Amino acid sequence: MGPDSATAPCEPRGDADEVAARLRSAGLSPTRRRRQVLEAIEHRQRPVGAHELYVELARRGHGVGMSTVYRALSALAEAGLLHAFAGDGETRYRLCTAGRHYHLVCRRCGTVREYPADDDGAWLDRIAAEADFEPDPRKAEVQGVCGSCLRADRNGTDG
Amino acid sequence: MGPDSATAPCEPRGDADEVAARLRSAGLSPTRRRRQVLEAIEHRQRPVGAHELYVELARRGHGVGMSTVYRALSALAEAGLLHAFAGDGETRYRLCTAGRHYHLVCRRCGTVREYPADDDGAWLDRIAAEADFEPDPRKAEVQGVCGSCLRADRNGTDG
DNA sequence: GTTTTTGCAAATGATTTGCAGAGCT
DNA sequence: AGCTCTGCAAATCATTTGCAAAAAC
Numbered sequence: 001m002g003p004d005s006a007t008a009p010c011e012p013r014g015d016a017d018e019v020a021a022r023l024r025s026a027g028l029s030p031t032r033r034r035r036q037v038l039e040a041i042e043h044r045q046r047p048v049g050a051h052e053l054y055v056e057l058a059r060r061g062h063g064v065g066m067s068t069v070y071r072a073l074s075a076l077a078e079a080g081l082l083h084a085f086a087g088d089g090e091t092r093y094r095l096c097t098a099g100r101h102y103h104l105v106c107r108r109c110g111t112v113r114e115y116p117a118d119d120d121g122a123w124l125d126r127i128a129a130e131a132d133f134e135p136d137p138r139k140a141e142v143q144g145v146c147g148s149c150l151r152a153d154r155n156g157t158d159g
Numbered sequence: 160m161g162p163d164s165a166t167a168p169c170e171p172r173g174d175a176d177e178v179a180a181r182l183r184s185a186g187l188s189p190t191r192r193r194r195q196v197l198e199a200i201e202h203r204q205r206p207v208g209a210h211e212l213y214v215e216l217a218r219r220g221h222g223v224g225m226s227t228v229y230r231a232l233s234a235l236a237e238a239g240l241l242h243a244f245a246g247d248g249e250t251r252y253r254l255c256t257a258g259r260h261y262h263l264v265c266r267r268c269g270t271v272r273e274y275p276a277d278d279d280g281a282w283l284d285r286i287a288a289e290a291d292f293e294p295d296p297r298k299a300e301v302q303g304v305c306g307s308c309l310r311a312d313r314n315g316t317d318g
Numbered sequence: 319g320t321t322t323t324t325g326c327a328a329a330t331g332a333t334t335t336g337c338a339g340a341g342c343t
Numbered sequence: 344a345g346c347t348c349t350g351c352a353a354a355t356c357a358t359t360t361g362c363a364a365a366a367a368c
Contacts, residue, residue, distance in 0.1 A: 031342090031348060050332080065350040070333060086245035089358080090332060102301075104292050115290055123282040124301070131274050132306030133263050142261075142283075143298035147291030190323065190367080209357080224325040229358060248333080249357060 026079035036062050037072040038081065046110040047085045047092030083138070085112070100124075102140035108149035115142075185238035195221050196231040197240065205269040206244045206251030242297070244271070259283075261299035267308035274301075 019038050020030035028034060040056050041048055048056075050069050057064045073093050076082045083096035083103065100117035102124075117124050117137040124135045145153075178197050179189035187193060199215050200207055207215070209228050216223045232252050235241045242255035242262065259276035261283075276283050276296040283294045304312075 029342090029347075033349070063350095067334075067351080068349055071349085086247075104286070104290060104294070106292075107295070107298075113290070113292070115286070115292075123285075126282075127263070127274070127301065127303075131263060131272070133265075133272070133274075133301075133303055134305075134309055135263070135301045135303035136266070139266075139302035141300050142286065142292075142294045144286075144292055144294035146293075150293055188322075188367080192324075222325095226326080226359075227324055230324085 022081065023079075026076075026081050028075055028079050028081075033062075033064055033068050034072050034075065036060070036064065037069065038076060041082065041093060042095045044094065045112070047083075047094040047112060049090045049092045051090075053093075080138075083112075085141070096138060100137040102137060102142065104146070105141055105143045106146035106149055107143050108145050108153075111146055113146070181240065182238075185235075185240050187234055187238050187240075192221075192223055192227050193231050193234065195219070195223065196228065197235060200241065200252060201254045203253065204271070206242075206253040206271060208249045208251045210249075212252075239297075242271075244300070255297060259296040261296055261301065263305070264300055264302045265305035265308055266302050267304050267312075270305060272305070 016035060016039075019035050019042075023030035023034055023038065036057060037053065040053060040060065050066070050073060053073070054064065054066055054069045057069070073082065073084075073091075077084045077093060081096060082093040085092045085094065085103075085105070094112050097114060099114075101114040102117055104113045104115050106112070117140075124137050124140070127133055127135050175194065175198075178194050178201075182189035182193055182197065195216060196212065199212060199219065209225070209232060212232070213223065213225055213228045216228070232241065232243075232250075236243045236252060240255060241252040244251045244253065244262075244264070253271050256273060258273075260273040261276055263272045263274050265271070276299075283296050283299070286292055286294050
């Protein structure tokens with residue numbers, strides 16, 4: 001099918017099995033493309049768009065079609081393995097871990113950090129109580145500027 | 160220009176002046192189209208997309224072009240009068256008031272409520288301190304289910 | 319009268335879809 | 344064999360842009 005399919009029927013080296021297992025427990029069949037997408041995305045700090053990921057996969061020698069990239073990203077996001085960030089015209093995706101957390105998005109460098117939802121006196125629970133609203137911890141985004149960018153700004157301004 | 164332009168050079172009745180003033184203080188010239196857009200959007204509970212707004216304006220007898228709607232929405236959002244919600248393929252806009260607040264988005268009915276950012280023990284400030292991150296209160300979104308929808312669900316399930 | 323805004327139509331860009339072939343069970 | 348996944352090309356949908364007429368200051 002793709003240029004890399006000649007390598008082996010499937011490449012079971014490294015933590016490929018772990019990735020496959022993760023797909024399975026999310027309720028998805030661990031197809032080669034989905035594994036490649038998840039492997040390509042999982043160590044990134046900032047959300048990746050479909051086209052950028054397509055290029056990255058090509059660079060890795062995986063000849064994945066554009067529509068397959070879109071389909072894989074949607075499937076992974078719907079299964080809860082990725083979080084989708086809309087804005088700037090395209091949707092970008094980032095790994096989303098299991099625990100209760102929300103997302104700190106740096107508008108300067110684009111990095112997204114997961115912040116544990118309970119390290120702050122259960123803020124989300126207070127919303128539930130005080131605002132008559134049941135928040136979904138993993139669907140909360142806070143935009144701002146991360147510490148590194150703040151300090152970079154200051155240095156740029158001062159000196 | 161439009162079918163309504165024959166009515167009067169400008170329609171200074173009601174709180175049209177107030178809307179114009181709001182545009183001015185946001186740094187925008189209060190053109191007829193911008194006023195019409197702001198008037199059409201400001202009492203809505205849930206964010207409105209460009210096309211929906213276009214239809215609404217047509218219904219009100221304002222023959223506004225599609226690109227003007229887009230331009231007006233972008234201008235108002237950039238000026239801070241509206242908040243833009245991306246997702247589901249299109250960008251939707253909602254009035255955004257002056258105070259420190261974040262947005263509670265009901266995934267069931269789509270309603271967005273502004274929640275004062277200080278009613279919760281300055282949660283955002285704690286993030287700033289604990290997470291090395293400078294949050295922008297007005298760019299924070301929490302998704303979840305609002306009280307009305309929760310109760311509607313329960314009623315639907317029980318009886 | 320000059321500058322800004324608007325409308326239209328065409329262009330762009332992201333994403334989806336139809337469909338036939340490939341891959342896995 | 345049967346069902347899902349994939350790739351390609353075409354279709355779709357939201358949004359942007361070029362440009363000339365219209366409106367505002």
